[in-house]
Amino acid sequence: MEQKYDIIIIGAGPSGTVTGKLCASKGLKVLILEKRPEIGAPKRCAEGLGKPDLERIGYTGKERFVTQKIDGGILITPNGGTIDLPPGPGGYILERKVFDKFLAYDAAKAGAKIYTKAHVFDLIRVGGKIAGVRLMYNGEQKDVYCKIVVAADGVESKIARIAGLPSGNTPNTIESGYQYEMANIDIADPHKLYTYLGNEIAPRGYIWIFPKGSHIANVGIGIGNCNEKTAKYYLDKWIAGNPGMSKGSIIEENSGGIPIGGFLESMTTDNFLAIGDAAHQVNPLHGGGLAEVSFSAQIAVDVINDAIKSGDTSNSALDKYNKLWWEKRGKNLKKIEKIVHMLEKVTDSELNMAQSSLSGQDIIDLTEGKTHKLIRIMLKNPRLATLVKYLK
Numbered sequence: 001m002e003q004k005y006d007i008i009i010i011g012a013g014p015s016g017t018v019t020g021k022l023c024a025s026k027g028l029k030v031l032i033l034e035k036r037p038e039i040g041a042p043k044r045c046a047e048g049l050g051k052p053d054l055e056r057i058g059y060t061g062k063e064r065f066v067t068q069k070i071d072g073g074i075l076i077t078p079n080g081g082t083i084d085l086p087p088g089p090g091g092y093i094l095e096r097k098v099f100d101k102f103l104a105y106d107a108a109k110a111g112a113k114i115y116t117k118a119h120v121f122d123l124i125r126v127g128g129k130i131a132g133v134r135l136m137y138n139g140e141q142k143d144v145y146c147k148i149v150v151a152a153d154g155v156e157s158k159i160a161r162i163a164g165l166p167s168g169n170t171p172n173t174i175e176s177g178y179q180y181e182m183a184n185i186d187i188a189d190p191h192k193l194y195t196y197l198g199n200e201i202a203p204r205g206y207i208w209i210f211p212k213g214s215h216i217a218n219v220g221i222g223i224g225n226c227n228e229k230t231a232k233y234y235l236d237k238w239i240a241g242n243p244g245m246s247k248g249s250i251i252e253e254n255s256g257g258i259p260i261g262g263f264l265e266s267m268t269t270d271n272f273l274a275i276g277d278a279a280h281q282v283n284p285l286h287g288g289g290l291a292e293v294s295f296s297a298q299i300a301v302d303v304i305n306d307a308i309k310s311g312d313t314s315n316s317a318l319d320k321y322n323k324l325w326w327e328k329r330g331k332n333l334k335k336i337e338k339i340v341h342m343l344e345k346v347t348d349s350e351l352n353m354a355q356s357s358l359s360g361q362d363i364i365d366l367t368e369g370k371t372h373k374l375i376r377i378m379l380k381n382p383r384l385a386t387l388v389k390y391l392k
């Protein structure tokens, strides 16, 4: 391992490798350090990604990491009512273990150097400013220096905290996720995403079925963190009550935290920035973070490239990343965070009303932060009208 790079990226998840690829394509000398022995494994994801988001990072959908095409979804309310979600531009269920490796292949092809089993445990400071990273690699401690460190170390990011950013999570800003990949289950339409709502089955969250084939799917749950029972408890209970699911076999089991807001005003400091789950860049309504990578990596790379080329990697130069991200993504994600906090106060019988009041397109609009229709409906109901204040 060489001792000096322009950029060191901590974490070879999608945020790290997409950022690494784009930086290397600009001619920067890039090092990506991944603590796990294998990139992409274990997966902590339901593997859903929209077509435009995949195209934005340079893929067509024909690559072998795509397992299933998706053309819409079904939302199931607590009383079993359904709302058809329109297909829009469509999307895919990926095989993350293959997808993450493709991203790494392409980062390496663009010139980034990647090491696995390289665990960064500290930042090096010179004159009080971040100047590199300290890691364990092959049982040895190493110091490697750079002009900018990028923390792409995921939801449990320790590095952003070491850098001084308030990136820790509170029960309000993270959900507990649990998921089985299941085979030999019944799926009515394997090209649709299924989302089950209800405080009984998934308090402050939802259950999903993301099909990877006719009889195989990621079946998972995300719940708010204030429950006595675990996410696994609720998921097992729901599966046990559904014969079309309980007859299946579990071929993989995953768990993980899902950031649902708590966006950072500033994701930078001198010679340092955070990206992806490490910076809470996730849609708080559905927990999807992959689409966000396709926006934030491009924003970060332009700012990093300008900073390195101008020789000014101070916080004030990198602050452009904060400004652009908040303008292009953050403002809207913050609105969506308000929707999430409002929905936490809605009862199951009020959720049931959604079936007669909201169309599938209205639901899609909500996931994009558009609340006008929802507010009109809420204002007609005395109790819901009192919740409108949470959306403003």
Ligand SMILES: Cc1cc2nc3c(=O)[nH]c(=O)nc-3n(C[C@H](O)[C@H](O)[C@H](O)COP(=O)(O)OP(=O)(O)OC[C@H]3O[C@@H](n4cnc5c(N)ncnc54)[C@H](O)[C@@H]3O)c2cc1C
Pocket (backbone or CB within 6 Å): 010, 011, 012, 013, 014, 015, 016, 033, 034, 035, 036, 040, 044, 045, 046, 047, 048, 049, 118, 119, 120, 121, 152, 153, 154, 155, 158, 159, 177, 178, 179, 220, 254, 255, 256, 257, 258, 275, 276, 277, 278, 282, 287, 288, 289, 290, 291
């Ligand atoms: C149950 C569940 C279901 C989900 N479903 C979806 C979905 O369907 N669609 C979607 O878009 N998003 C989904 N997400 C969210 C999505 O998985 C994340 O947003 C995405 O993986 C974030 O990418 P990232 O690169 O920021 O972080 P990660 O993918 O978490 O990558 C971080 C990497 O950093 C490495 N690392 C951490 N610390 C260090 C260190 N100190 N040194 C070196 N390496 C380190 C980790 O090993 C890891 O490889 C889901 C999440 C969960 C938990």
